[in-house]
Amino acid sequence: MTYLFDEDDELAILNEKIKNQRKAKLISQAYMQQGKPQQAASWAKSADRIGDFIMLLKGVFQYKN
Numbered sequence: 001m002t003y004l005f006d007e008d009d010e011l012a013i014l015n016e017k018i019k020n021q022r023k024a025k026l027i028s029q030a031y032m033q034q035g036k037p038q039q040a041a042s043w044a045k046s047a048d049r050i051g052d053f054i055m056l057l058k059g060v061f062q063y064k065n
Contacts, residue, residue, distance in 0.1 A: 014061075021054065027043045
């Protein structure tokens with residue numbers, strides 16, 4: 001069976017998403033320190049969504065193998 005991504009591609013995709021999640025968490029923390037809770041909550045929600053997507057990708061990649 002032919003797959004769209006090889007293991008190196010999968011790892012690169014996951015690492016990029018993890019990096020994006022970390023950035024979203026840091027931005028959320030920065031907004032919280034600036035006293036902007038609404039923006040902080042929005043970025044925290046984005047980080048959570050990215051985390052959900054990471055878990056989904058891991059499941060898809062694991063199922064493929």
